[in-house]
Amino acid sequence: MSKSKRSTVLIVDPNQTQSIEVNTQLLRHLKPILMGLGIATVVLSIGVVSLVIRNYTTTKDNQALRQKVGDLEGYTSAEVNAKINELRKSEKAVLELQNYLQERGAFTPPPQKPIDDGKPNSAAGGPALKISAPMPFMGSFAQNTQNLLEAVKKMPLGLPAPTEISSRFGNRFNPFTGGGGEFHPGLDFRGEIGDPIKSTASGMVNFAGYQNGYGNVVRISLDNGYEILFGHMSEIDVRQGQTVHAGDMVGKVGSTGRSTGPHIHYEIRKDGTPIDPEPFLTLSSR
Ligand SMILES: [Zn+2]
Structure with a gap:
């Protein structure tokens, strides 16, 4: 073993x-x-x-x-809430505008007389028009806003150049002599030779050329009885008969005609009479 x-x-x-x-x-x-x-x-x-x-x-x-x-959720919800609040405010403003236009009858064509009751009428003629139904209140927001925009574009609004007023509408001293009163039918805006001048409304050029006193001048007629005028230009960039849109350049600042220095003479005329353009410069309440 x-x-x-x-x-x-x-x-x-x-x-x-x-x-x-x-x-x-x-x-x-x-x-x-x-x-x-x-x-x-x-x-x-x-x-x-x-x-x-x-x-x-x-x-x-x-x-x-x-x-x-x-963090993102917090940030996003704050941001989104702010936007929603802004939207609510805008919606309220649009509704108020819509209400105002409705009250003013802006969406309802005026009643057409006579209503055809078969009886003779001593004050009638031309084609007979039907009364169309008022626009549905909420249904055509975008269209109403568009119509309003088109109407606004046919009113003079804003500045012909982003610059300051150097002389107001109304009675003033003679800018050449400093004495003797004269009537100034428009607003003067300070400028540099060659600065662009932009139309303050949409319309049609009814005069583009030289006119004593005004120098090189452009006049634009709006199809609501208003006319706007830009004077003392160094250059005219539109011609008579041309359609211009609000914001289009019509010429350049100059000192042609009766002028003491480069500026824009800006006029608004209603049915041919010069009115003070200052209330038309801004919609701001300030
Ligand atoms: Zn002037």
């Missing part, structure tokens, strides 16, 4: 080192298992550690993202 070999296993402890004897055969079998277990433990530990790190990082990222989303 062969004597089974035995190996000594040392358990090293700093305080007390022990030795035990183990069957060598058994130890040989145990060795790969122990090594395998060791490797598995190391791999598992790495896995666990990396999972913990990843989880930690993800949690931090999530917190940061949640914070950002929260």
